[in-house]
Amino acid sequence: MKKKVAVIGSGFSGISAAAYLSKAGNEVHIFEKHNQPGGRARQFSTAAGYVFDMGPSWYWMPDIIENFFNDFGFKVSDFFQLISLNPQFEMIFADEKIAVPEHFEDLKKLFEEIEPGSAKRLDKFMQSAKFKYEVGMQDFVNKPCHNWGEFISPKIAKSAFKLDLLTNFRSYVSRYFSNKKLQTLMEFPVIFLGASPKNIPALYSLMNYGGYAMGTHYPMGGFYQLVLAMQKVAEKQGAKFHFDHNVEKINAADGKITSLIINGKYHEFDVVIASSDYHHTESLLPEKLKNYDEQYWENRTFAPSSLIYYLGIKEKIPNLKHHTLFFEHELDEHIDCIYGNKQWPEKPLFYSCCPSKTDPDVAPENGENLFLLMPVATGIRDDELLRESYLKEILSRIETHTGTSNLYEKIEYKRSYCVRDFIQDYNAYGGNAYGLANTLKQTAVLKPKIRNKKINNLFYTGQLTVPGPGVPPSIISGKIVANEVNNLKIKVDEKIV
Known part of the structure; x- marks a missing residue:
């Protein structure tokens, strides 16, 4: 006898969990408060013909994403066309710019031009990063992290020293490169993990391999194509999606969930998986649970x-x-505003994504689709005047870089999104965009648990639990929790299932 499972939220972890659970024969229902799947990775379009991905835009670690589809007998290419970008990206400094080429051999040549002797060191760095990637993404991240005993194995013990768990990322990078710009280039990927390079374990050089060595890609039609493809896979397994369905309360008694209140109605399930914000999910429970x-x-x-x-x-x-x-x-000045002073940055760094450079279908002819992102602290004051002042500064810097002018006057469509929107749309704690930072004190077993300690049939998945923030880790998170539920023994009508 299989289980009837509710999944709260249809972000990457929720869809992933639903797909694996359905494949095992369970009856799975995904409840999404919005009118479309994807969570932070939703997409919207305008009457003028602009198509905007709302969240993720960096398609890294393509093998992890490919593995998801392979698990169900599919390939990424069955659903969308994946383009390898060249250059992968460009980094703008005050006095020069560095374009990261598509192929690693070309990247080595670039490093050598900037810092003689660094090509060999980059090769050595990436060899170590590849080892960490293979061990980390195959062994470490697939653990449910109930306790440290899961990590006791000859393979992991043998690898422990090489994983550089106790070295911070900044010190590690400086061993290989002395040029400040190359150091910044190598430190950039860990910003996705939500902390200063000084506070991220050197283990996460695996990000450099998953990005620079494996390449940066783009799904034609936008990142949302990945959401739609995963939804199709889950539906082919039998999962049912319910949009505009908001889970308002979790009822529990005698150590198990008895029902969910969804849009004012009671629904009973054997198991509930929360892909929603962890803190918000727990706000739907009595305090003691x-x-x-x-x-x-x-x-x-x-x-x-x-x-x-x-x-x-x-x-x-x-x-x-x-x-x-x-x-x-300076990177550190901006980072200190996020984690130290918790204030709006005076000298902000930012990221620009212009997918219409690759994909003509995301903007009208002779138009440009521009996604701008500036990292800010959680929980800070957020109003329209502040947002607008930063927009004007950002556009001014783009004008300087591109040799254009009056970009603000050429805006045909404008929408902003910040702290209070993350809270309103995703119930995100403090308005966070990327979950918990992957600091050493918040890694593996030290992350919030994937299972409720007091309720037998409530589980959590997504970027606030293991393995952490990012699209590939969220997909893996869904698989981890699905395996836990598939192995769960519970009583249903006095029968063990």
Whole structure:
């Protein structure tokens, strides 16, 4: 006898969990408060013909994503066309720019030009990063992390020293490269993990391999094509999606969930998986049944929130790449505003994504689709005047870089998104955009648990639990929790299932 399972939320982890659970023969229902799947990876379009991905835009670790589809007998290419970007991205400094080429051999040549002798060191760095990637993404991240005993194995013990778990990422990078710009280039990927390179374990050099060595890609039609493809896979397994369905309360008694209140109606399930914000999910429970109290969450280190702008520009912008990082100011100054002073940055760094450089279908002819993102602290004051002032500064810096002018006057469509929107749309704790930071004190077993300690049939998945933030880790998170539920023994009508 199989289980009747409710999945709250249809982000990457929720769809992943639903697909694996359905494949095992369970009856799975996904409840999504919005009118479309994807969570933070939703997409919207405008009457003028602009198509905007709302969240993720970096398609890294393509093998992890491919593995998901392979598990169900499919390939990525069955659903969408994946383009390898060249250059992968461009990084803008105050006095020069660095374009990261598509192929690793070309990247080595670039490093050698900037810092003689660094090509060999980059090769050595990437060899170590590849080892960490293979061990980390195959062994470490697939653990449910109930306890440290899961990591006791000859293979992991043998690998422990090489994984550099106790070395911080900044110190590690400086062993290989002395040029400040190359150091910044190598440190950039861990910003996705939500903390300063000084506080991220060197293990996460695996991000450099998963990005720079494996390449940066783009799904034609936008990142949302990945959401739609995963939805199709889940539906082919039998999963049922219910949109505009908001889970309002979780009822529990005698150590198990008895029902969910969804849009005012009671629904009974054998198991519930929360792909929704962890803190918000627990707010739907009685206080005594929560895994963690308010003090616990207040003491966590969260990854940043973001100020995002979705802009439709009514003319082409020359000299702008698909991905561009504007790092004319000091990285540490901006990071300190996020984690130290918790204030709006005076000298902000930001990221520009212009997918219309690759995909003509995301903007009207002679128009440009522009996604702008500036990391900011969680929980800070957020109003329209602040948002607008940063937009004007950001556009001014894009103008300087591209040799254009009056971009603000050429805006045909404008929508902003920031802290209070993350709270309103996703119930995100403090308005965070990326979950918990992957600091050493918040890694593996030290992350919030995937299972409720007091309720037998409530599980959690997504970027606030293992393995952590990012699209590939969220997909893996769904698989981990599905395996736990598939192995769960519960009583249903006095029968063990």
